[in-house]
Amino acid sequence: MQKRKAKEVFPAEGVELTQLLVVSDLDRSKKFYHGVLGAEIYREYGGTSCVLQFQGVWLLIVTGGGPTPDKPSVTFAPPTDPDLVSHQLTIRVPNCHEAYEILRKRGARFLTSPYDRGGEIRCFFRDPDGHLLEISEVRG
Template sequence: MTETLAAAYGADLAVTHILVVSELNQSRAFWVDVLGAEIYREYGGTSLVLRFGGSWLLLVTGGPPTVDKPDTTFAAPPDPTRVSHALTLRVADCLGVYEILRARGAVFLAPPHDWGGEIRCFTRDPDGHLIEFSQAG
């Protein structure tokens, strides 16, 4: 086959981030009501596709292996202080985002910090997934 990788991907290639959550309704409320994501599609009470910041986010509840991933179990993070995956959202006004999201119920690890070339702050979703808000300085 002489098809290039770009051709095999197609013009509509999109990256979807998958977060395994312990309670879908609680996570939906956080991502939609607090952070402002838009619901695109729901699947049987176990998964939810969101449009957020020009990307796709798939929230799924944990589950056992399946035919297409026979040795892989999905589980929400057991310890929110140990991070193996994080989302960074590049924003125009980190302090403004911080104030708005705090008013909506988001709990931040610390207020925004100015590192000179970047201002950033971090929050977690209900399962402990780390979310960074970053403003170029």
């Protein structure tokens, strides 16, 4: 393996990853991610986007929009069918049943109660636009 010059190294110190979700109603989604999950609101941009911090991860929620000069063929839109999933957010928790009860009381609507798969207990819920989220407890 060849050693690369420092300027050619990627990722480099200071690089961070942000997860982007397209939503239909920014205020409703902010209430969900802040009020139900406990994400901290970091910054808002012009009523169309909000940056949240959740467990060391940046989460950017944005309203949909058409192509722009830097992405001329791309349209951002919230999910049209919540049963067709191309991504999900998984939240690893120490106790799935406890997290389930807390989130349910805060308004999360789960597809099922926690399901024991042997090495893992997990259950799924959706945000207001249908994005799939999972809480998962790994069992040793």
